[in-house]
Structures are given as structure tokens and as C-alpha cells.
Amino acid sequence: MIGYFDKKAFAKLLNLALGKRSINQYERDSGVSAAHISRLMRELVDAPPSPQTIEKLSVKAHNRISYDDFMKAAGHLSLEPIKELNSVPQGTSKLKESDRDDLEKSITLTKMVEIPVYSMNVIEGEEIFAESNIIGWQHVPVEKMNYICFKIPDDSMSSSGIYKDYVVTVKKQNTALDGNLVVVRLNNGSVLIRRVRYFNDEVLLDPENPGYLTIRVKADDIEIIGVVTDVTFKVI
Template sequence: VSRLRGAKMARGLTDKQPAVLEAIQEYWSENGIPPSLADLAPALGIRRSTVHQHVLALKKKGYLDHVEGSGRTWRPTGELPARGSRRVPVVGRVAAGLPILAQENVEDWITVDDAPPSATLFALRVRGDSMINAGILDGDLVVVRQQDTADDGDIVVALVDDEEATVKTLRREAGEIALVAANPEYPPIRVRGGRVRVQGKVVGVRRKVQTNG
């Protein structure tokens, strides 16, 4: 049994999708070009239309990249993640009127371990030091579970007056919502609830390790 087939249990993939991904990777290795649906269907013992559905799903989940200028439009992005891992899109921005997971808004993908299988996750790069005392630094990636509600004390990604999103701790105060920084240099943002739209709850932080030399 190959490593890819053994990794079938990677969360977010159906029973058949690891086999489809493996077949694409093997064809790439042997031929240097992507396989066509006609190449894959007999090898997998399924119809072309079914292969196409699996390919579209694998693209959406970040396991395949788009190849320009070819009718054979997919190639693997890399190794299949280990058990319990998921590929999560890194989005360029969170703003009103722009679907968070729109294809044009996805800049990269990261692998997240122990991700809840049913949750919709995205990652967002933090700009600034307003959450430094919560361990979230300028340039970090926050992993966010997409949801439109949050509990008092949650660190959230939120829109205020439909402007671009901010990462803050949500506090509920007498008829108002306060978005509180984790840095005393930044005052809380206090607004009425209707002016705040929660986009998700921060469930993890990724930091690029800097090395000298």
C-alpha cells in the first residue's frame, strides 16, 4: 500500500479522492504533464464525469493547482498531509462584499494539524502589534474558524462598519461591543452591536521562525 493510499484518512478527503490524487501524481512523475480525464477514468475504474467531480473537489481543498494554457489543468501542490491534518487557505483580506474564500482572495495554503473536520477554516496574516500581549505578532498567520457569532472573551476577526477586518478580543458591555487590543497603546473600539460583524474566531497562530545567517 502506498504512502498516499495509507494517508487516505487525511481529514477533508473522501474515500476515493486520495486514489485520484495518487494517480495524478504518478502520471506527472512518469510523463511530466497532467493526465487527462480519459487517462484517469480507466485507471481508477470510474466514469470521466466522476473523475472530474473529484478533481474539482481536490482543487477546492488545495491539493491541486491550476495549470494555465492547457486542457489538462491540474497538478499536485505537494504531499498529502498526515492523518488529522487539513489544507487551509491563506486569504489576502477580509472585507465587506468580498467572500472570504473566493478563489481570487486565496494567496496561499498551509497545513493545519488536528483541525476539526466539519469546520470551515481560513488563515489571515496579522499586520501591526495590537495583539502582541496575546502572543499574536506582526506578520503572524492566525487560523480562523469561520462563524458569525462569538462568546465574550473570544479573539475574533470582525468588521466594524463594513470596513476591513480587525483581529481583537470581543467583550460585551452594556448595550455595546468592545473590540479590545492586547496592547495598552491601542484603546478599545466600542460600538453598538449592529456595527460589528464577526467573521470568525481565532483558533490558532502560525509564526515564521527567523534564523540568523
């Protein structure tokens, strides 16, 4: 079972793993950039860190925060109780009971449900949400049971940390704000993930990879399927 990227839980784990060090010292110890660590701690990163990055963070983590702890919060592993968080080596600070309780609640008490993952490789005239277009299932918190997921078909949004074969969770709605990350369908049947911008009577669909071009369309020529809320590393 694979979950979703719980940014709040991951940030809490990272703060505990940091211990009494500065972020710059954690960078020197782990080899992960201080800027990336800082953004993760401030919950500014939409895509979960890769298992390789998590391994670097966990090897030099304080307070007995483990690789599995990070992997569960990132959505790469199933959610299971985090045990013995107060069993820390001599010479390190012991976790406060309130920290342990909050961490366990944020990671282990989240009720999960399965929602379908759809392919974005839809031909013109084909129904996006046809049962035949379901290629897998994703576990999400129960409050997102009416959301949908799509498997990313390319690297058009790679600068945002969203790569081919990642899965995005989408809140279904037919409107979006300027700058939202959206899944849209063009009038030729293509289904895309793009950053949306509005300019006069046009809609600009921006990739986040220099190898792809911005698409300019009239508002009537696209259908907004929904706004992306979460990104998960998952190969289906």
C-alpha cells in the same frame, strides 16, 4: 511544509526535556523564564515559541529532545517521525515505551489538510473570501478542514504573542463569548483581530497592545467572522 502549534505535543516534549530538574533550574540552564516554561507546559500559550526560544530550550534539554522535535511540535517545521527517542546518553533516564508511543502518535500521526490563508487588508465592498484574497495555504489537522486562516497585518495583539505576519486559524461562526479572541469585520469594511467584550448594547473590541485603542460599536455594526483557535509563526 509548515504545520500548526500542537500545544499538547509541545508540552509533552518540554516535560521530557525538563527531566528531573525543577523548572527554576531549567530557567537557569536555558535562559528561558520559568514562568514561560510553566505556561507552555500547562498549554496556556496560544502562540508558538519563537525559533530563538526553542533553540535555548533544546540546547539544555534532557532525554535527547532536539531542536527539530520542538520545532515540529511548534509548527515551524514539517511533521516527520521522531526517531531514536530511547537512545539517550548514559546517565540520563530512558524514556518509557508508553511515553515514546504517545509522543510519536501526537506528533506524527496527525493527518493534515491545506486550508486557505486570507489577507485581512480588505477594502470596503470587497468579498473577504474571494479567491483573489487568498495569499497562501496553511496545513491544519483534518478535523479543522472547514476552518479558515488569516495573516495578521499589524502588532495590535502583540501582548498575546500574536505579531505581524503570524497566521491565525479561525473557526467560522457568527457568535462569540465574552473574552474570545475573534476576527471581525466592521461596517466600514475593515477586518480586525481583537478580544471581544460585551457591555450593555455595545461590543468592545480590545487590542492587546497599548499603542492601539479599544473600538466601541453597536452589535449591528460588526460581523463576527469566527473565533481564533490557533496561532502559527509563518511568514507568507
